[in-house]
Amino acid sequence: MNIVYSPKQREVITAPFTHTLEVNEGTPRSGKTTAGHFRYALYLTLTPDENHLITAYNQEQAYRLFVDGDGTGLKHIFGDLSKVKHDELGDHLEIHTPSGIKKVYYKGGGKVDSVKAITGMSLGSVIFCEINLLHMDMIQECFRRTFAARMRYHLADLNPPAPNHPVIEKVFDVQNTKWKHWTIHDNPILTDERKQEIYDVLSKNPYLFARDWEGKRTMPEGVIYSMLNLDKHQIPTLLGQPYEMFFMADGGQSDATSVSCNIVTRYEGKFRLNRVANYYHSGKETGQIKAMSTYAKEIKNDFVKWCTEKFQMPYTEFFVDPACRSLREELHLVGIQTTGADNNAHDIKGGSKGIEVGIERFQNAITNDQFFLVECDKYDHYDFIKEVGMYCREDNGKPIDDYNHALDEARYANNYFYKRYVI
Known part of the structure; x- marks a missing residue:
């Protein structure tokens, strides 16, 4: 796997594990998820804990975003040392690491009753994909499921939400959080021509430009169906x-x-x-x-x-x-x-x-x-x-x-x- 990293990606991947929650927040196509793949792979090689969790809005997204990850996910990083399996706790990627076998379960977290899928589980870490789309009960239960971990760790990624989104006050501001901001310029694989093409599209709308080019949390005043709760x-x-x-x-x-x-x-x-x-x-x-x-x-x-x-x-x-x-x-x-x-x-x-x-x-x-x-x-x-x-x-x-x-x-x-x- 021949990967070229941006300075921010290298910084994030190799940083010491000093915080309960790390948050990668920024624009689409900024390279934050790819950095998360390799950051998490490093964690899995170090942690003594066996069971771990990736959660996204649904199980398919959890698998697609972090297990496959368009070629840079966990199954590609670990290659023949990993295999998709199923046991009484659900579907997971079994990984052989220098610190022992790790089971990384992947489950949906966007429904009201998503917490049922992790009840009784003891986890070392949780990855929250698009955390702003997950149900708050699921998010909070995930933190409780890791209380007994020997190397407790959580990683979340998201595109910028509205400034009043509850995940900011109820999760980011509560946990021992390390927050990192990302923009399109942090993605090393995007050419100047591709960036210009994205800019030309987003610059037509102030809301999308602020959110998806500058990576700002902005009130969705122009969003047409903002009344959907x-x-x-x-x-x-x-x-x-x-x-x-x-x-x-x-x-x-x-x-x-x-x-x-x-x-x-x-x-x-x-x-x-x-x-x-x-x-x-x-x-x-x-x-x-x-x-x-x-x-x-x-x-x-x-x-x-x-x-x-x-x-x-x-x-x-x-x-x-x-x-x-x-x-x-x-x-x-x-x-x-x-x-x-x-x-x-x-x-x-x-x-x-x-x-x-x-x-x-x-x-x-x-x-x-x-x-x-x-x-x-x-x-x-x-x-x-x-x-x-x-x-x-x-x-x-x-x-x-x-x-x-x-x-x-x-x-x-x-x-x-x-x-x-x-x-």
Whole structure:
């Protein structure tokens, strides 16, 4: 493995272990996660403790971000000295080190009941991937699980959150914390041309520029769905009497394809739109471009089948964005009949028109407690939640045409819900 480190990466990787919690906070593509991989590998070779934990919003992310790590994660660093295994405590990477065998478990931490997965475990260390997306109960329980460690250690990474994010006051300010700030300039593999390309995109929006170029904690004034409160609008189970299940899809090959399963219920005298599951794949982010025929087969044979069996409901409609003609055609070929989604193309309401009408409706549904995310193990809301924090307006007031693949089809779903159950 031929790795070139920046000065900040070398400093972080080789520093003595003197703090309970180390935090790498900064912009995407700053090299902070790669530094974390090698920092943690050093720790694992030194610690006498056997059991350790990596936690992210879901288990898949925990594995992808730190075990695989796009080629620099633990399994690549340790190579033949490591192997993925499973025991009574769960999936883990078993690593042979000079100080003994280490078991590094990887688990999801974004749900209300995530703590159940680590109850009774005794840990030497915990890695918190994107700690601002984890449930606070899970974070606090992780610190309790390491009380008996002989070489107690915690490492967290995150993109800059809002200044009032609870993780700052309840975690960073409480623990014996060593904090390190990162920007794009700390990543040695980014060329000047690539940096300029990123700059040109981010400079169009003050919020994204401050957060993703300068690495500042900034209030998300331009974030369109800032009224979504995960403590309030993410619930562990479906509530109320079910009325209807329907699917909504928006697709692309290089951009993300997102399909949601939605269930309308009536609870405490009010109709609710419940987003219960999300199939999401981005060719741009994963580097794996799928044919639309592949998407159609996976959506039918895996996602739709799982949802209907899970909730024991037939679906009434399968909506697809009218602009995504290829996905509609491929779905028809595998036996799913589709209807064109209401994408607000012809809407006019007062001074608003088009997409703004749909945005206002969706904002109202969230504010009126008529939209909820229902926690799901297999097809969770990780991508939806990430987009919510990124989707904002440009200087001219128009919504940016990015970070909106799951949010677009969620807006279409709310259009259907609004016209059928609200007005």
